[in-house]
Amino acid sequence: MNKGFTRRDFLKVSASLPLLTLVDLAQAGDPTLRPGLPSRYRGTRATATPSLCEMCFWRCGILGKRQDGQLLAIEGNPDHPLNQGRLCARGLAGTQLLYDPDRLKYPLVRVGERGEGRWRRVSWDEALDRIAAGLRDTIDTHGPDSIAYFPHGKSAAYFKTLMQQLSASVYSSASFGQCRGPRDTGYKLTFGMPPGSPERTDFEFADAILLVGSHLGENVHTSHVRDFVQAVSRGAKLIVVDPRYSVAASKADLWLPIRPGTDIALLLGLMHCLIEENLYDHDFVQKNCEGFTELKQAVAHADPRWTAAITNLPSEQIVEAARVLGRARPKTVIHPGRFTAWYGTDTQRSRALAILTALLGAWGRRGGMFLPSPMKLGGLCCDTKQAGVTKKASFIPKRHPFSDEGYPYQDVLNATLSDEEQRIKLWFLYGTNVLHSMPSAQRTVEALKKLDFVFMVDILPTEPALYADVILPEATYLERYDTPINVASAKQPFIALRQPIVKAMYETRDPYWIAKQLAERLDVAGCFDCDTIADAIDRQFSEIGTSIAEVARTGFLHGEGKPYLGANRRPRFRTPSGRIELYSRQLAAAGLDPVPIYRQTRQAPEGYVRLLSGRSPYHTFTRTMNNAWLAEMAPTNPVWLNDRVAAAVALSDGDLVELENEDGIRVGPVPAKVTPGIRPDAVFLAHGWGQHSSALRVADGKGASANRLLSRFEEDPESGATGLRVNFIRLIRNNQALDIPSAQELGIPPEPETTELPRIEPAEPPRPSTAVSDETGPAGWEPPVIEEPDPLGLGLGLDLEGSDEGGLIVEEGC
Amino acid sequence: MLLETPQDSYRLLAALLARPTPTMVRLMRSDAELPGNGSWSSEYAGDDLLLEALSEEHTRLFVNGFPQLSASPFAATYLDPDRPEQAISRIAERLHAMSLAPTGESLSQRLDHVQSLLAFAAELDPSDRRAFVEEFLASWLPRYKDKLEEAANLPLYPGLLGAAEDLIAATVSGADQ
Numbered sequence: 001m002n003k004g005f006t007r008r009d010f011l012k013v014s015a016s017l018p019l020l021t022l023v024d025l026a027q028a029g030d031p032t033l034r035p036g037l038p039s040r041y042r043g044t045r046a047t048a049t050p051s052l053c054e055m056c057f058w059r060c061g062i063l064g065k066r067q068d069g070q071l072l073a074i075e076g077n078p079d080h081p082l083n084q085g086r087l088c089a090r091g092l093a094g095t096q097l098l099y100d101p102d103r104l105k106y107p108l109v110r111v112g113e114r115g116e117g118r119w120r121r122v123s124w125d126e127a128l129d130r131i132a133a134g135l136r137d138t139i140d141t142h143g144p145d146s147i148a149y150f151p152h153g154k155s156a157a158y159f160k161t162l163m164q165q166l167s168a169s170v171y172s173s174a175s176f177g178q179c180r181g182p183r184d185t186g187y188k189l190t191f192g193m194p195p196g197s198p199e200r201t202d203f204e205f206a207d208a209i210l211l212v213g214s215h216l217g218e219n220v221h222t223s224h225v226r227d228f229v230q231a232v233s234r235g236a237k238l239i240v241v242d243p244r245y246s247v248a249a250s251k252a253d254l255w256l257p258i259r260p261g262t263d264i265a266l267l268l269g270l271m272h273c274l275i276e277e278n279l280y281d282h283d284f285v286q287k288n289c290e291g292f293t294e295l296k297q298a299v300a301h302a303d304p305r306w307t308a309a310i311t312n313l314p315s316e317q318i319v320e321a322a323r324v325l326g327r328a329r330p331k332t333v334i335h336p337g338r339f340t341a342w343y344g345t346d347t348q349r350s351r352a353l354a355i356l357t358a359l360l361g362a363w364g365r366r367g368g369m370f371l372p373s374p375m376k377l378g379g380l381c382c383d384t385k386q387a388g389v390t391k392k393a394s395f396i397p398k399r400h401p402f403s404d405e406g407y408p409y410q411d412v413l414n415a416t417l418s419d420e421e422q423r424i425k426l427w428f429l430y431g432t433n434v435l436h437s438m439p440s441a442q443r444t445v446e447a448l449k450k451l452d453f454v455f456m457v458d459i460l461p462t463e464p465a466l467y468a469d470v471i472l473p474e475a476t477y478l479e480r481y482d483t484p485i486n487v488a489s490a491k492q493p494f495i496a497l498r499q500p501i502v503k504a505m506y507e508t509r510d511p512y513w514i515a516k517q518l519a520e521r522l523d524v525a526g527c528f529d530c531d532t533i534a535d536a537i538d539r540q541f542s543e544i545g546t547s548i549a550e551v552a553r554t555g556f557l558h559g560e561g562k563p564y565l566g567a568n569r570r571p572r573f574r575t576p577s578g579r580i581e582l583y584s585r586q587l588a589a590a591g592l593d594p595v596p597i598y599r600q601t602r603q604a605p606e607g608y609v610r611l612l613s614g615r616s617p618y619h620t621f622t623r624t625m626n627n628a629w630l631a632e633m634a635p636t637n638p639v640w641l642n643d644r645v646a647a648a649v650a651l652s653d654g655d656l657v658e659l660e661n662e663d664g665i666r667v668g669p670v671p672a673k674v675t676p677g678i679r680p681d682a683v684f685l686a687h688g689w690g691q692h693s694s695a696l697r698v699a700d701g702k703g704a705s706a707n708r709l710l711s712r713f714e715e716d717p718e719s720g721a722t723g724l725r726v727n728f729i730r731l732i733r734n735n736q737a738l739d740i741p742s743a744q745e746l747g748i749p750p751e752p753e754t755t756e757l758p759r760i761e762p763a764e765p766p767r768p769s770t771a772v773s774d775e776t777g778p779a780g781w782e783p784p785v786i787e788e789p790d791p792l793g794l795g796l797g798l799d800l801e802g803s804d805e806g807g808l809i810v811e812e813g814c
Numbered sequence: 815m816l817l818e819t820p821q822d823s824y825r826l827l828a829a830l831l832a833r834p835t836p837t838m839v840r841l842m843r844s845d846a847e848l849p850g851n852g853s854w855s856s857e858y859a860g861d862d863l864l865l866e867a868l869s870e871e872h873t874r875l876f877v878n879g880f881p882q883l884s885a886s887p888f889a890a891t892y893l894d895p896d897r898p899e900q901a902i903s904r905i906a907e908r909l910h911a912m913s914l915a916p917t918g919e920s921l922s923q924r925l926d927h928v929q930s931l932l933a934f935a936a937e938l939d940p941s942d943r944r945a946f947v948e949e950f951l952a953s954w955l956p957r958y959k960d961k962l963e964e965a966a967n968l969p970l971y972p973g974l975l976g977a978a979e980d981l982i983a984a985t986v987s988g989a990d991q
Contacts, residue, residue, distance in 0.1 A: 033914040033937045068906035069921045071899060095899045099924060101888050105877050106833075111870050120869040121833055121877050461878050503921045628896070695878055 050077050050555030052485065052498040054477035055090035055097070056620040057153070057175075058082075058198070058221045059485055061555060062091060064478060064501030071095055071478060071502050076222075081494045081556060082198075082487070083222045089618050091222070093629040097459070097476055098502070102626055102696055104461055104473035105506035114449050114467045117695060124507065124517070130470050132521035134453035135166065138426045144168040145394040148412045149428035154482050154498075155511035157380055158528075159430050159457075162515045165524035170394050170415075170424065171406040174437040178409070181721040183340040185402050186350025189584050189718070191363065192574030195336040196372060196489030202563070203227035204491075205367035208237040208328035210321075212263055212353065214337040217247030219615040231333075237324045241266060243612060244640060244684050245677030254321055259312035259751060260610050260682050260725060261343050261601035267352035268598060269307025270322045272299040274359055279326025281361025288571065289358055291583020291595070293763035298595040301758060309752050310598065329360040331367025339614065343601045344714025344723030347402070351584075352596040358580045364571060370563035372488035375495055378543030380483050380536070395422050400720035401590055408720035409438045410713070416447040429456035430511075431474070435463045436622045436691065439710045439722050442665070457514060460626055461695040473508040475500075480510035481533045484540060484551075493559040497537070497551045512536060583762060592717055595760050600751065601714070601726060608662065608728035609645070609683050609740055613706040616686040625688055625699035636703040638673035640684035641731075644746055646674040649731065649738040658732040659685065659704060663711045666732060667704040681743040683729065685709075820943070820981070820990040824936035827978050831876065831929040831971075834868035836861065842970075850973015871968045876929070885961035889926035892954035902926050905950055909934060912942045926950070928958065932978065940991060947985045955979055 046067040053060045053074075061080020065072045074094045078085035097103075107127035112118030138146055147168040151159060152175060163171065176184070184194035203209070204227060216228050232238055232251050240252040241263065249255045258266060274280045275296055285292050304315035311318070325332050334357040340346050362368025396407055396415050416424040427448070434448075435441050448454060448467035455470040465471055474480075482498040504510070512533035519525040530536040538548040551557055565571055575581045588594035604610055618634035619625060639659060641651065651657060651672050658668035667690055678684055689703025709729055713722035731738040744750055830838070830848075839861045842851050858864035876887050889905075890898035905925045909916060914937065916925060923930045928951075935947050959975040966972050984990040 033909065033916060033920065033934060067903065068910050069916055070903050070906045070925065072903055073899075099890070099898045099902060101886050101891065101898075101924075102878065106873075108873065108878065111866065118870060119873050119878065120866065121873045505922050505924065507922070628898075632896075 046072060048075075049499065049501045050080070050497075050552075051501055052477065052482070052496055052555070053087070053091045053094065054153070054498070055088075055094055055624060056221070058223070059154075059496070059498075060087055060091055060222050061496065062087065062094070066501055069502060071098055074478075077555065079554065080496070081490060081492060081558065082496075083226075086222045086226060088220045088222050089633060090220075090620060090624055090627075090630060093624070093627050094476075094478060096627045096629050097624075098478050098505070100460065100626060100628075102460060102698075103476075103506070103508075104458060104465075104471060105508065106473060107507065108471040108473075110469050114454075114469075115445075117466045117693075119471070124509070127470050127472060128514075128517050128521060131455050131472075132518055134426060134455065134469070135518070135522060138453065139166060139168075142422070142425050145170055145396070146423065146425040147428065148172065148407075148416065148424045148426070150174070150430060150432035150434060152431040154485065155480075156430055157483055158511045158515040159428070161380075161527050162519050162524070163428075165519065165527055166522065170396060170412060172409045172412045172438075173406055174409070174432055174434075176403075176405040177719075177721045178341050178437060178439070178724065179339050179721075181341065181403065181405065181719040182346030182716050183336050183338065183350045184405075185716075185719040185721075186347045187336060187354050189347070189402060189575070189587065190351055190354035190358070190581055193372075195369065198224055198487070198489045199336055199338070200370045200372065200489050200563075201227075201333045201335055202365075202367050202370045202491070203231040203236075203333060205331055206231050206236050206328075206333040207331040207367060208239070208324050209333045209335065210239045210241070210325060210356075211248055211335045212241040212267070212337060212349075213342070214335045215242065215244075215246035215248050215614060216335075217251075218617050219338065220617045237328065239321050239324060243679045243682045245675070246614075247617075249677075254317060254324070256311075256313050256317060256321065257679050259310070259748075260612065260679070262311045262598070262751070263342075264345060264349050264352050264596055265302065265307055265310040265598040266313065266318065267349070267356055268299045268302035268596065269304060269311070269318050270325065271295070271352075271356060271359060272302040272307070273304065273319055273322030274326050274356075275299065276303075277323070277326065279323065279329065280359040281329050284330065284361030284363075284365075285359065285582075288363075288573075288580050290575075290577045290579040290581050291762075294583035294760050295355065295359075295595055297763070298597065298758055298760045302598075309749075310754070312748060312751070325356075325360060328367075330362045330365040332357075332360045332362045333368060334360065334362060336369075341716065341721040342723050342725040344716050344726065345599055345601070346716045346721060346723055347718035348593055348596040355582050355596070358582060363580065364563075364565035366564055370491055371565070373491075373493040373559060373561040373563060374488040375486055375493050375557075375559035376544055377484060377486050377495055378540035380540065400718065402586075403719045403721075408715070408722070410440070410715065410722060411720070413438075413440060413443055413447055417443065417450065425452040427451055427454045429454070429458070429464055429468070431458055433462045433464060433622045436688070436705065436707045439707070439713045439724060441705075441708050442711065457511065459508075460623075461693065462622065463691060463693045465695065466693065472514055473506065474514070475504040475508040475510050478502060479504040479508065481512075481537055482510075483533075484537060490561070491563040492561040494556050495551070495559070496556040497548070499552050499555070583760070585762065587718070588762070593760075594762075597757050597760075598754060599757070600754055603751070604681060604728045604743070605662065606742065607737065607740055608730050610681060610725065611659075611661070611706070611709055611727045611729045612682050612684045612725055613687045613710075614684065616688065619686075619688045622688045622691055622699070625691055625702065626696045628698050631698045631702065636670055637686040637689040637706075638671045639668075639704070639731075640673045640675060640678045642678050642680040642682075642746075643674050643676045645680050645740060646672060648741045648746075651731070651733070651738070655733070657738075659683075659709060659729045660732050660737070661709045661711060661727050661729050665708055665711055667706075667708050668732075670704045679748075680741075680746045681748060683731075820940075820985060821936050823981055823990075824932050827974060827981065828929050828933035828936065830974050831932065834865060834872050836865060838868065839865050848970075848973070849977040850968075850970035852969060854969060867968065868970065871966070871971065874967075875962065875965060875971055876927075879965075885958060885965040887928045887958070888924055889928070889931060889950055889954055890924075892957055893926075893950075898926070905931070905934075908946060908949070912938060912946075914938070928955070928975075928978075935985070944985055944988070947982050951978075952982050952986050955982060 048063040060083035061077035076085040076087035106121045108119040144167040148170045240249040308315035456468045457472045516528035653674040656669035660666040685706045690705025890901035894901040963972045
């Protein structure tokens with residue numbers, strides 16, 4: 001820099017400045033202080049405000065301790081129905097997000113080239129005007145379907161309303177396409193409803209639990225983990241299927257370190273045993289299920305010997321697992337999992353888990369999966385249909401008939417990188433780090449550079465910010481209201497409120513305000529008729545006879561739970577047949593497997609090993625990586641490597657190693673975690689590390705990005721989700737690739753080729769449907785769409801993430 | 815003269831460290847001997863260009879830095895890096911003990927931002943100011959100023975920080991009275 005200036009005595013220099021200008025400057029802004037009262041005792045002035053955490057999506061109840069307008073600490077709310085006072089490390093570290101010096105503080109406009117990271121602070125008016133102009137120009141020139149947006153979290157509902165009013169229908173959610181999409185699709189196809197969030201697992205009364213790749217304890221969902229631990233402590237039998245000796249596996253009665261990619265074969269094998277040994281719930285199946293004959297036919301070949309050869313598990317353990325589950329029926333939790341986008345056969349694997357649940361009679365039963373108990377709540381914003389908003393079909397074809405949450409990311413990416421004139425021209429990123437949550441990061445960078453306009457709303461300057469034309473700073477969860485959560489997925493349902501604990505810092509704003517401001521500039525503000533988000537929430541509460549002020553006192557409302565089926569409760573499922581569909585005619589009509597069939601996944605090329613990825617208990621994706629406390633607890637992500645493989649390549653625990661995938665993308669180095677607790681044909685790397693943005697001083701350059709290595713995927717044909725465990729890596733040390741022995745060289749028999757797949761035909765004509773009239777069959781069938789009027793009055797019409805509770809109609813009486 | 819009082823000097827410094835405005839550009843174009851100003855600013859032909867350059871520099875140094883916000887403008891970074899909320903709370907507690915409470919825009923800033931601290935210092939009685947400045951500004955500002963000099967592309971903000979350092983030294987020694 002030019003240091004040619006001279007230091008001067010400021011007091012003297014001040015005298016030479018133009019008086020009026022100085023007075024103007026010195027009086028700029030409002031007074032900073034007001035008289036207060038001195039405290040007698042430190043701490044007595046502290047107040048506690050009940051609210052909801054957002055360090056992950058579990059949304060535990062918190063108490064924010066505040067004094068003099070400053071947040072002192074966050075504690076778990078002991079009265080909250082979900083977590084009852086418990087809070088994880090991330091929840092406790094929320095103060096570090098609030099006071100993160102790297103936070104986005106003011107609206108920013110890009111002043112350099114995309115990727116340079118040169119910004120200028122601007123006023124909200126300027127930023128909003130620019131975005132409104134960008135949206136208007138794009139719509140006028142190319143149409144609303146040339147806009148794509150990427151929502152995340154509860155408050156995305158407001159932006160979804162805005163986009164609906166603009167007739168912009170193209171969106172893609174990482175929480176669906178790269179996470180729970182296959183699970184929700186599989187359960188909807190089977191039960192007519194997804195398994196809920198929180199998952200409706202009745203750990204309290206379970207006698208047996210099956211986890212397939214679901215590592216509770218690392219994926220810390222506080223109440224879920226507590227219930228799980230209590231069940232195991234009480235003596236519930238635990239079976240964990242995972243190539244890795246996870247925290248959950250370490251508590252298991254039976255750990256099945258399965259060959260990666262063969263989970264469906266194992267589930268078919270378990271069903272085979274249950275049927276062969278007559279350990280399934282005849283009565284439940286007869287009363288509630290459709291297609292048992294076809295299912296029996298489909299699993300006939302999956303005897304323990306076949307299953308063992310495919311899965312590389314001992315046949316006696318497969319039989320033992322089936323017997324543990326069958327003998328405990330219906331008090332068996334078959335956990336549906338959460339991150340389920342693995343191999344591109346994932347809806348079918350989720351179907352297999354759902355069908356296994358049904359065979360055990362564990363749906364709506366004590367100790368199995370309990371039923372949702374919806375609570376009424378007023379609607380969010382207005383009904384866009386009533387407001388005259390019509391849905392416009394996008395030029396992107398809908399390729400996945402059973403996916404009802406936006407578009408697969410790969411379709412949006414292709415439509416952006418297309419050379420056609422009709423393509424995506426504008427991206428709106430809301431709380432979504434597309435470079436670390438979506439596959440094909442290199443292509444994503446190309447897309448971000450190619451777009452006409454990019455804007456984002458976020459809390460931290462994540463890597464995509466480098467490519468944004470306008471950046472809007474969002475208030476954190478500690479500084480804003482959010483639309484209430486309506487949790488039907490609890491045995492005692494509840495509605496809970498997020499409310500500000502401290503005043504929003506800097507010039508950050510809540511999403512309702514931002515959406516309303518944009519809507520007004522674009523002349524579509526009809527659905528934002530409340531002045532503030534608090535007014536909008538108050539209106540929601542007023543429709544159930546209470547108010548925001550009333551709920552704010554405790555932070556939640558209880559409802560009445562009806563978690564189980566009973567003698568006088570006859571379930572009617574929102575499937576085409578009105579029953580649980582073990583055999584799915586709608587899948588058959590779409591040319592897809594009507595009953596899960598095992599299909600082999602691609603095997604590792606020579607010198608490579610399969611990459612598995614998952615969660616760390618200290619972090620939530622990339623979102624917490626800049627948190628100073630959490631980074632201290634988990635500063636990097638060691639790569640789990642089998643000890644025999646490590647010995648073969650002369651790697652010791654703690655040695656630094658890089659990872660390179662088949663496309664030559666290299667990340668790291670990270671330390672090797674050498675352990676017998678992972679199969680030799682896989683490595684494990686926790687997700688979220690490896691960001692490279694020096695605007696994030698804590699996160700920058702820490703660890704290795706698992707996501708960068710996910711340049712390939714297998715598309716799940718039912719949901720469109722991207723199966724990500726189809727990437728293989730090799731280990732690099734001193735710039736040399738290590739000679740990883742093949743699985744066979746380490747004594748693992750190769751998987752037998754499955755050349756002939758069983759062909760399943762419907763064995764009987766469908767029973768008369770008892771389903772609701774608009775879900776009549778495969779030709780015209782659409783999954784229950786969340787935009788539809790909600791007959792139960794759940795207020796879920798605009799909720800991107802909590803849309804699952806209306807899928808079952810329980811008829812009282814008989 | 816108004817600005818001969820330490821109160822107005824602190825106020826003025828706080829204002830000069832705020833987001834650049836056309837008034838700031840007018841000041842720089844005037845004859846005023848503003849610390850850090852100099853011939854470099856005349857290289858920007860138009861006021862708009864100078865304002866944009868100042869805005870980018872200010873954003874990079876005091877708002878969101880890229881490629882680096884290596885000169886953190888927050889006191890807690892230097893005083894209590896592991897528990898920033900404790901440092902912030904101590905500032906609030908001290909103000910409260912002096913019968914003052916943050917309000918208005920100050921609550922929207924981190925209380926330990928250099929600009930906030932200078933603004934608070936302006937509002938205190940001389941004896942309170944001395945203790946406050948000693949604890950919450952003098953203890954870290956020289957280190958911060960050195961980092962800022964390294965990070966800055968334009969001379970303005972190092973110049974203003976140099977002036978702040980002098981003012982703080984005068985307050986701590988009692989020379990500003």
